[in-house]
Amino acid sequence: MLENITLQINEHVYLKDPVTSELGISIVGKSIDLLYELGFEDFTFKKLAVAVGSTEASIYRYFENKHKLLSYLTMWYWAWLEYRIAMGVINIESPTIRLKKCIQILTERVEEDGVFSQINEVKLNHIVIHESSKVYLNKQVDEDNQCGFFSSYKNIVKRVSDVVLEINKDFQYPHMLISTVIEGANHQRFFAKHLPRLTDVVEGKDTVVSFFQELVEKTIKH
Amino acid sequence: MLENITLQINEHVYLKDPVTSELGISIVGKSIDLLYELGFEDFTFKKLAVAVGSTEASIYRYFENKHKLLSYLTMWYWAWLEYRIAMGVINIESPTIRLKKCIQILTERVEEDGVFSQINEVKLNHIVIHESSKVYLNKQVDEDNQCGFFSSYKNIVKRVSDVVLEINKDFQYPHMLISTVIEGANHQRFFAKHLPRLTDVVEGKDTVVSFFQELVEKTIKH
DNA sequence: CGAAAACGATAGTATTACTATTATATTTGC
């Protein structure tokens, strides 16, 4: 369903919009497979070129470098999250339930979505967990920010912060709280897999969602 | 004062212990200056060699690569934090006040310390904020973990978690809470400088400490 | 004082991250 909807991504992140050609779509699709498999450090445009059956030079016509490509994927993920949050809270009147739903969407494990056929959301979620911090933890962050690379992220934080304020208009740190939840959920998923002593994993239960829902609920109480 | 105390760092992270020679100390000291200035991506052993007035080959006799060097610095920082927490809570009887103090130490801006003369703690804190995620967000993390690279980090989380449990023995997610605070504080400091819309900055007040103290206090309440 | 370790100097290699050029194929606009 909804096969022909696509997410609009900031045009400064690519040189040529990848969704406008077969090759571009293939570059994005294969880059997800390769980043998932190799991690950002071992991922190169040479390997990507081989994977899509093209050449390095052709990849460079779409993306300036691998950092921009990672930014593109992360921006797509945020835009997708923004869309899912907007859909997920439609018709929910109670701000408390709406907030709970937002936190759930922000922190839950991603399942195959299938709405956007060209993108594997499960692998992309894995990439976001493992690599997305690298999108902003660098020297170009201010320039990228000026180009609007983080607008979807900011929109999400703003949107959910507003629900927090609906519940408690005096709460002083709504943006800190929500950005902490978003980053925190990704980190906890990483820790659960690689550094379990830094977390609290329980068999058969998604503690990440419960933890952050409880944390938010209690923190914003009067 | 206490000029001759040094922090013991896991010996698998270096090839030759840098504190055992002038050159080694100089490598560590200058690497902090350079990482602070250039960021991890633009930092190279060639540049470091020039800065210490030595050669690339000599640097490689101390550290296998720049990732291990960053790990060394981060491990030093965690060991230092562990030490400061241990000192900071001595003689505090009340677990509530002890916890508050722990959160303060974990989240406050770092001031010049001067106890460890060879290391600039302010610059190191900046490096930890900007680069330390890269220490574990990579493919070697499991191997590094097996070597014990994260033991100080785990100790801190365990130590503060125990205080949480002293206050509320039924709280289910003490480790998640504390690791979220540690990572979260670093991220919020980064956001405050580069992506302020993701945070809540107030003139003349350190909102990061207040926010996390309030968050922890409320979250662990019955 | 002799052996071992540390260091500096130099050289060299494979890979990466690009840039440039040209020939061919495809699309588009008139």
Add this chain to the structure above:
DNA sequence: GCAAATATAATAGTAATACTATCGTTTTCG
């Protein structure tokens, strides 16, 4: 339907990076 523009493939090449290797000299330490 054809010229012009555009997209791609193929190839080549460069500068920087991340190392590894060798060797002679100095320093240290037992």
